[in-house]
Amino acid sequence: MFLSIGLFFVFVSGLKAQDFKSLHLVARFDTIDEKVLGTVYHQVAVGEDVDQLVLNAIRMEIKSLQLDGEDWDFEQNDTALFIPIKEAERGELQLRIEYEAKPNKGIYFIGWQDETRRARRQIWTQGQGIDHRHWIPHHDDQTDKILFSAEWIFNSDYQIMSNGQLDSMVTKEGESHWYYSMDKPMSSYLIAMALGNYVASAQMIKGTPHILYHYPDRIADSAWYYYRHQHIASFLEGEINYEYPWRNYKQAPVMDFRHGAMENTCATIFGDFFLVDSIAFNDRNYTYVDAHEFAHQWFGNLVTAAGSEHHWLHEGFATYYQWLSEEELYGSNHYDWELFKARELIEGAAARDSLPLAHPKAGVERFYQKGGWLLHMLRNYVGDSVYRVVIDDYLHRYTHQVVHNEDLIALFEKHSDKDIRAFFDLWLYGKKEPSLRIRHSPIKEALVTDLSEAMPQELEFAFLVNGKWRFQKHQIPKGRSMVLIPDSCTAYYLAKVDDLLLTLDDESMTSEYYRIAFEANDDLAARCRYMREWPQWEEDLDFIKSVAENKQNFHWLRAEAIRAFVRISKDRNQEKALVESLLRSTKDVQLQKAIMTVVLKEKMDIDAQILADLRQYGGSYELRSSALQASIDPDNLANMKWLNDAHWAEQPGIVGHDLYLQTLFYRFAFFRDQEALAKMLDFAGPSFDFNTRMNALSFLSYLPIDADLYWQRLFEAFQNKNWKLSKMGREKLLDLQSKEAAQFKKAYRKARRDWDDFQKQKAERTFEKE
Numbered sequence: 119m120f121l122s123i124g125l126f127f128v129f130v131s132g133l134k135a136q137d138f139k140s141l142h143l144v145a146r147f148d149t150i151d152e153k154v155l156g157t158v159y160h161q162v163a164v165g166e167d168v169d170q171l172v173l174n175a176i177r178m179e180i181k182s183l184q185l186d187g188e189d190w191d192f193e194q195n196d197t198a199l200f201i202p203i204k205e206a207e208r209g210e211l212q213l214r215i216e217y218e219a220k221p222n223k224g225i226y227f228i229g230w231q232d233e234t235r236r237a238r239r240q241i242w243t244q245g246q247g248i249d250h251r252h253w254i255p256h257h258d259d260q261t262d263k264i265l266f267s268a269e270w271i272f273n274s275d276y277q278i279m280s281n282g283q284l285d286s287m288v289t290k291e292g293e294s295h296w297y298y299s300m301d302k303p304m305s306s307y308l309i310a311m312a313l314g315n316y317v318a319s320a321q322m323i324k325g326t327p328h329i330l331y332h333y334p335d336r337i338a339d340s341a342w343y344y345y346r347h348q349h350i351a352s353f354l355e356g357e358i359n360y361e362y363p364w365r366n367y368k369q370a371p372v373m374d375f376r377h378g379a380m381e382n383t384c385a386t387i388f389g390d391f392f393l394v395d396s397i398a399f400n401d402r403n404y405t406y407v408d409a410h411e412f413a414h415q416w417f418g419n420l421v422t423a424a425g426s427e428h429h430w431l432h433e434g435f436a437t438y439y440q441w442l443s444e445e446e447l448y449g450s451n452h453y454d455w456e457l458f459k460a461r462e463l464i465e466g467a468a469a470r471d472s473l474p475l476a477h478p479k480a481g482v483e484r485f486y487q488k489g490g491w492l493l494h495m496l497r498n499y500v501g502d503s504v505y506r507v508v509i510d511d512y513l514h515r516y517t518h519q520v521v522h523n524e525d526l527i528a529l530f531e532k533h534s535d536k537d538i539r540a541f542f543d544l545w546l547y548g549k550k551e552p553s554l555r556i557r558h559s560p561i562k563e564a565l566v567t568d569l570s571e572a573m574p575q576e577l578e579f580a581f582l583v584n585g586k587w588r589f590q591k592h593q594i595p596k597g598r599s600m601v602l603i604p605d606s607c608t609a610y611y612l613a614k615v616d617d618l619l620l621t622l623d624d625e626s627m628t629s630e631y632y633r634i635a636f637e638a639n640d641d642l643a644a645r646c647r648y649m650r651e652w653p654q655w656e657e658d659l660d661f662i663k664s665v666a667e668n669k670q671n672f673h674w675l676r677a678e679a680i681r682a683f684v685r686i687s688k689d690r691n692q693e694k695a696l697v698e699s700l701l702r703s704t705k706d707v708q709l710q711k712a713i714m715t716v717v718l719k720e721k722m723d724i725d726a727q728i729l730a731d732l733r734q735y736g737g738s739y740e741l742r743s744s745a746l747q748a749s750i751d752p753d754n755l756a757n758m759k760w761l762n763d764a765h766w767a768e769q770p771g772i773v774g775h776d777l778y779l780q781t782l783f784y785r786f787a788f789f790r791d792q793e794a795l796a797k798m799l800d801f802a803g804p805s806f807d808f809n810t811r812m813n814a815l816s817f818l819s820y821l822p823i824d825a826d827l828y829w830q831r832l833f834e835a836f837q838n839k840n841w842k843l844s845k846m847g848r849e850k851l852l853d854l855q856s857k858e859a860a861q862f863k864k865a866y867r868k869a870r871r872d873w874d875d876f877q878k879q880k881a882e883r884t885f886e887k888e
């Protein structure tokens with residue numbers, strides 16, 4: 119090694135003197151040793167002051183390297199290649215590298231080790247942030263955009279999806295060559311490939327071919343997992359108002375994906391846990407992810423952030439456009455609900471630390487949810503037309519380029535006369551979301567406000583004067599201030615306050631105001647908030663019940679009303695009657711799910727026939743699961759024969775497996791059913807997806823079992839490259855290592871026999887440290 123790691127990073131990110139122009143990759147795969155056999159061709163422009171090229175390449179075996187057609191000397195360490203060049207070779211150079219990699223990241227071999235051949239056999243990639251350097255020697259820097267093309271070579275029984283256009287596919291001697299090419303540059307973290315057993319369907323949307331990949335055995339449910347894709351895509355393209363920037367768009371599901379989905383340029387890859395049927399659709403659906411990744415094709419792929427402190431320019435925008443698409447599909451109530459759920463996540467982040475959104479470590483909840491919220495507030499602040507003008511300017515000005523936060527801010531300053539600097543100082547660079555406290559002045563008829571941070575947006579007060587609502591806007595300063603209450607005012611509320619990311623502590627809302635404000639304010643989030651904060655007034659119970667029963671109300675509000683009812687009522691029979699009548703009468707699955715959460719939390723003993731119906735026919739698997747939980751009665755095992763019903767084994771997909779696992783768990787826990795145990799151990803093994811394996815391991819860990827196969831399953835999980843599954847295996851094994859040291863030792867020695875060096879080292883670092 120001749121450069122320290124620290125110096126190396128400074129060099130690569132600081133100097134633009136090596137500018138990679140294109141990357142052509144030829145790759146074959148060895149599925150037994152999980153290796154990539156590749157040849158990569160780089161075209162690179164080299165500046166005057168450069169005397170070596172530096173490429174990121176983690177532990178790669180270089181077979182040969184040529185510069186402009188000549189064999190070339192190079193240096194290498196565990197993370198990089200260094201290629202010396204002389205003055206004579208500057209300008210535009212061609213670099214060819216033939217190599218072999220056995221990567222632990224960036225590309226994943228799934229299911230090839232499953233001897234039962236029940237697992238799907240796939241190879242897929244995930245580059246973001248800097249993982250492609252594990253399998254392609256290249257300049258792995260998102261600020262250096264390249265023209266990408268590839269020739270993928272594999273067994274003709276499989277299909278391959280990749281970035282760009284499939285120019286041709288040639289089959290020779292049982293092997294196919296897929297030639298894909300891009301005609302516009304992109305950052306290398308967006309390089310993608312998904313290989314598996316797929317069928318594809320194509321449709322034209324606004325002049326662009328959209329190619330959707332399916333598992334042949336799940337194609338019957340495609341209307342549910344690609345629910346209204348055409349509608350989402352054409353809506354977004356219209357909303358963003360900039361023509362879709364790539365030649366086509368593709369999406370493919372993969373097994374054991376580590377995130378939800380990844381917006382690789384025109385080749386989105388997503389976790390197959392989104393392959394829902396009509397029932398699981400009500401628990402988890404792909405529509406919001408579909409919209410999110412599609413929005414990234416502009417925000418992130420076309421215009422790319424320069425670094426982590428600007429990361430919300432990808433995720434905030436994608437989240438915001440995802441919400442707008444959900445509003446388009448499901449209505450404005452749904453949009454408000456999403457905003458509210460996002461607010462809760464942001465509050466969670468604020469309880470953890472106080473980093474600004476423009477911080478490299480701001481965290482997922484800020485990059486995504488707070489970024490989305492920022493855009494929601496910004497559009498309200500500057501107005502719809504200014505917002506659209508800025509977005510148009512932003513996308514055109516920075517097409518295929520790299521941007522910083524200040525680039526976007528400058529455009530808002532250019533097109534808007536509002537105090538843009540103050541807005542971004544608070545919401546982007548500020549460490550905390552503001553909080554507002556309001557009290558009644560004891561001296562005069564006024565509201566005393568106490569605002570923690572200066573906020574450029576005004577607050578709108580609604581005052582009820584002589585039977586009419588009067589609206590007043592006020593710019594509330596930081597610290598304490600006063601808002602005068604008009605003469606003869608009998609009630610008031612804060613209008614549109616739920617459109618601000620603000621913590622509100624309103625002590626001035628006296629009890630009788632709640633009902634008045636609830637009826638006057640038609641903002642859904644505000645009405646839900648009133649329900650949550652409703653004082654303990656039993657006189658209001660009939661009114662709250664009417665809100666819960668009103669079919670016109672959105673399920674979120676009805677659920678809040680049910681919770682308020684249960685909180686205020688002191689009569690369990692009354693609560694049970696409301697819950698049972700709603701469960702019987704409503705067809706709203708989200709409402710039923712919310713009600714069952716209350717039933718479980720309050721340990722309500724509800725009608726057995728309702729539970730039996732929901733267990734078997736409930737419109738969501740979560741709902742069936744809640745009904746199952748509520749039906750468990752350890753004191754009356756004879757009443758639990760339904761655990762053996764055949765239909766549990768027939769629930770498809772990952773959510774269905776989870777429900778089946780619950781019944782297996784109780785069958786073993788209560789009846790020591792050995793067949794159930796064997797099935798659980800099978801679900802915990804490599805034939806199944808990581809979610810099912812984790813659920814199975816989680817259930818197994820509560821049971822008194824000492825099977826060799828259980829230990830084997832834990833070590834398999836620990837060694838899996840899916841970090842969630844691996845983390846679970848690690849935690850459970852560390853726990854067992856301290857509690858059952860002798861058995862652990864024996865199982866560890868046995869498992870070790872099958873491991874390669876990397877796996878042995880991983881285990882030593884975890885279990886053999888002092």
Ligand SMILES: [Zn+2]
Nearest residue numbers: 410414433436
């Ligand atoms: Zn995203």
